[in-house]
Amino acid sequence: MKHISKEHSTVLKLLWVAVLVFGVAAFSGVHAQDGEKLFKQNCSACHKVDKDLVGPALKGVQERWAGKEELLYEWIKNPAKVKDMGDPYVDKMLAEWMPKGGLMAAQLVNNEEIDAILKYVADWQPAVAAVPATGTADGAAQAPGAAADTGISAVWLIIVAFILLVLIFSLVGVRSSLTRLNSAILDSEGEEVAPALSSGERFKAWMWKNKTFVAIISILVLVYFTVLGYDALMGIGVYQGYTPEQPIKFNHTLHAGTNEIACVYCHSSALKSKHAGIPSANVCMNCHTGINEGQSAEGTAEIAKIYDAIGWDLESRSYTGEEKPIKWVKVHNLPDLAYFNHAQHYVVGEIECQECHGQIQQDYTVAGQFAPLTMGWCIDCHNNTAVRMDGNGYYDEVHERLVDHGKEELKKYLEDGTISVKDLGGWECSKCHY
């Protein structure tokens, strides 16, 4: 009965969390949510609520600007104007912060939005209490539930299995009793008892009796194992789904999904080169100079790894010069004999990253290999994809030549009237192997 009490406690916890979620949500109201969004959009690059960043911490901003609310609105909307107004607080603040981060940029917000932001700042609570207020709360709430689910089903499974076992034993017992009974009856009636057959002989006899059935089953089993074996052999060297552990647990879902950062912002080599490239740490620092905290303690720890690698001292906000290159694990390992060019596919072919890498902005936190990267997969796409010739002067020229001279000769390639990659030679060996 221990089980149940444990279950009880889990359910109680679940309820407690749910109450908390609803409670905090109700308490926070709609304004704070808007304020949070506005804060993230407009302020978070330079400000934190509780800590100094490029600009000062915003906690207590209303107190600091008390009595000068209009000036505060004006300051946020047009700092350059307020700068020269000679307000002593503004002057003092500028003297302290201008050397570090320059003058604050004008923000495209109206007074209501500023109010919402200020309310968000005023109501803001440190991370522990704030957890339920953010999106992670759902995840946190779900996790214990999921654990409870598996616990229950496992118990049920054990119970069912136990019952089945009992059933089997009793049936076997019944059967052997019946057999003994039967032979006893026969024996008592003085009839001849059939000689006891060994189980192997009996099985043979059974097979002989059900020849067709056995044959079909054997064929099915053979086919099953052949397919299984073939698949296993074909899978050699195919690492679909390979998701190695990386030195930094980079969250694609967060960056490419939630924050909608374009893939080529970081993987900019894909615009020019055959490699999409692992972004250099200085690209990370474009944003993470400001954003030094993750949504969780784990996230913050991961961000700290970038700082450690590139030698960024968070306290002094400067580079120490101590650099430790990051040893990423390569996920997509095309064999050396195959040449693949990202720019060819992404820039010229206008293929979306997701076609080969999957919905990485939704499905993956750490990158894994989505496509099988087999040759069959490559040439399939080359067969089905029409070349995007519109607006590309290169293809105009090639196209013109096709029209001018050799349409007859080319007809055999162009049965369906569209020019696929294959029609232009995309199935030829030397397009990828040299």
Added chain:
Amino acid sequence: MAENKKYWVGIEDLHQTEEFQKASQNEFAPGAQSVDEFITETDLSKTSTNRRDFLKFLGFSVTAATVAACETPVIHSVPYLNKPEQITAGIPTYYASTFFDGFDFASIVVKTREGRPIFLKGNNKHGINQGALTARVNSSVLSLYDGKRLKGPKMVGDDATWPEMDSALKSELRGVSESGKSIVLLTGSIISPSTQKAIKEFKTAFGEEKVKVVTYDPVSRYGIRKANEMSFGKSSIPDYDFSKAKTIVSVDADFMDNWLLHNQYVPQYAKNRNPQGEWMNKHYQFESRLSLTGSNADVRVPIMPSQEGAVVLAIYNQVAKLAGSSSMSGSTDGLPEAGIANAAKDLYANRGKSLFICGSNDPNVQVVANAINTTLGNYGSTISTDVETFINQGNDEEVMQLVADMNSGSVGALLIHGDINPAYSLPNSAAFISGMSKVGVTLSFARLADETAVHCKYICPDNHYLESWNDFYPKTGHSALAQPTISRLYNTRQFQESLLTWAGNTTSYHDYIRSVWQDYSASIGDASILFDDFWFNAVRNGSVSVKVPSADWSMQVSSDVLSSASGKINGVSAGGSDTFEVVLYTKVGIGNGSHATNPWLQELPDPISKITWDNYIAMNPVDVEAFGFNMHIGEQLPASLAKITVNGMSETLPVVAQPGQKKGTVSIALGYGRGAGQEEIGRAAYRTKPSGGYEKNENDLKVVIGKNLYPFVAVANGVMSYKLTGANIEAAGMVYPMASTQTHHTLMGRDSIVRETTFSTFKSSPKEVYNPAHKLVVREEGIATLKDVDDVDIWEAHPVKGVGHRWGMSIDLSTCIGCSACVTACHSENNVPVVGKDEIRRARDMHWMRIDRYYSSDMTVEKGAELDEGIIDTYREMEVPEYENPTTVFMPMMCQHCNHAPCETVCPVAATTHSNEGLNQMTYNRCIGTRYCANNCPFKVRRFNWFNYKAYDKFADVNPAQDATARMVLNPDVTVRSRGVMEKCSMCVQRIQSGKLDAKMKGEPVQDGTIVTACAEACPTNAISFGDLNDTKSEISGDEGDNRTYHALAEIGVKPNVSYKVKVRNT
């Protein structure tokens, strides 16, 4: 009529020896041991591996392989932390730079990938060489990654730090300077203004008169400078302009390979070898050995080395006679009078537009050469009086004096520049080495612990030139810059920085050069240009040329000087009648020996002899026969060894029968025999055993490659002489295996592959005369008709003509000089493995591109008519080629990318197929190694990977791909092939693909000239052009219809995409 000539690739071919015939039938000889021999070998049963073991091993390896194949390999990838803006992984970056090692000068472009230089090409937009370079220059990228380079400074054999070195040397040098002894800086020719300034600072710091600079060229041209001093009172070398010369007469000057600024002369010369132009230059060459230059001459006249001066004098006398000036006395006994008269007549006819040059290092001969040019009025037109050439400043007399001073103990410190290696290359190197022990402070700046450095107390390794800033002033008005293309690989320091540090100047050499250039830019005075613009422009272009003010140089050779010179020439006598005369020369690949440890160059077949990995005695076949030496060289036919003794020195070398070598003379290459003292000068420096590992002699020492002939160099009248008389040659009674590619991949008597004609025929006759189309007899309905070979076809045409791209190549045989820069460029671009001497000997060379060199008799129908010989005699003489003077044709041969490729139809696995862009594709990962394709290739251009060259022990010391450092030179865009697959020229498909991609990204058609193959890029004469035949605007589409264009072996109807242009000689 070219059609009637007989062509032969070598004496083996001419004589149709048994082995040659066998070899030509069996392109892929299985090697010394056949499978049958192996399995029937009795010793086999004694081996420890029995059948059961074999099965165990087999089972284990299959399991191991299966398990290994299932394991996910973990590959790490380490990106930049701070990525430089201009570097994108996967995209090459190009830097303009300059190569100069005292022997070759070339403005180059360095291709780097991910920060590693991987390919060098000539800079065809800027610089005096117009993009020309030699095989030595483009191979030098490999020397950057030489794993044996010194990793840091050394003090008395031990590793030291730079501060330690500096403090020790400062005090040592200070001590020497304060003592009565001198500090000598022994350098190669320094043409760098900044280096000169740094040396000046060094001199100032340690005493102006204490520090002496001695300039030494391993292969001296001191005679020219000395002659100019005698003639014109100025020790200088003028600038030659071959592009203006209508007649070029060269007496033993190998100006296509090693004479002065050869990289400038070659494109100038080639410019006027185009028969489509109004005129074509006419080139006479008088020489004893068949040099690269001589093999390209229109008229080649063999002479004895001892006759050199007499020939020059005779030409002078003839020219003077024509010009009406006084002639000098001189004997013409035994001289080739017709040749001399014709040359003089042509020179005079084109006076002011002709050029006479001479390769002799004898100042007296050069004085007469000057007199010829002054008489012809060539100064001011083909020879510049304003522009001076600053290379080859070596002063033989000072070098000899230095050796004497060292031995007398008056030298306190000797600092030796890294480009020179006097302990190896001085004729009196023994005296030099013993002198070094008498010098208190010896220091070398060598990058390797070479023959000189090992005798030095200190070694301050210099950076490689690809890691350095440098500047050059090769000739008046032209400055060039070298910039680093990679960070220093080892703890080395630039030579100039060392000098400056000891002189107390701690500026970085980059800043130092900048300041020198700042002064220079001010001195050439355009104040409107900001210096930064000037500087960055110079760095980007690699060079700056400014207009040169005219100099006042009196160009008259006084009759006193001339008569004294001619008197001395007349005093030269030949050796005894039973002795030989010797020519010491430098080879196209190895040069003066500084590149001897570069395996690409060792494996490069000599353009003339086709021999790799050795130097040898080249001898006329008639003399070879007289001695009874082996005439033929092949896999099973070794060369005879002979002992040559001259001036009391002797050396044993293999003998090679070399058509074109003057009878009674031999020639031997310098630059071999490096590392005789077991110095660590590079992995490829020593002979390897057929089974791998270094060959050891009886004293357990590594055996060097070839023999060092520098000690044979004679020093007479203060100058070094490379011509020797009175040599005795005797059989050494032994044989020696040689690796010659001469008879590999022969074309089995299909002479039609080469077509040539004369300039007059070309100008006066229709195409049918010199380039007739092949006609086939076709029998249709019982009637025999002649049909053009293009109209007879059993295959369906590939739909490539006029559709999409059709890549093609055109090779002009008229301008191809056989220099082989394309071969090494291909090697470098396509990761071609180096296989070593033993494999080459077995005809398993891997070069994707080879230069076929055909000899033929110099007898022609025209010449027969001229000599009034009967037609029968003329043809007979054509059949019996003259050993002393064959004409030579060079034909670059690589995959012809046939549209009806015979290789494609026989591949059982479709590993070689045709692309719709006209390429014959080779797919390594499909190939199962049947070699059917190679057997069916009429051009014999397919190469089979007999071994896993990148890992097999046998190639550990020759193939750079096996060296952890040298591997960095591999082109990441090209697969490194493994064992058991066929490979061949891909027409640099990786460049085609990337060129097309560039065009697609820009959204424009592929521009002609943006896609260039490595060989075309390397060609100094632009003999190779590449492009899209379907692009009507391309240069090559124009070539397609050219009168001179033909396809090799057109009669077999394979319809290649590579075409050749008929060679036109101006005879």
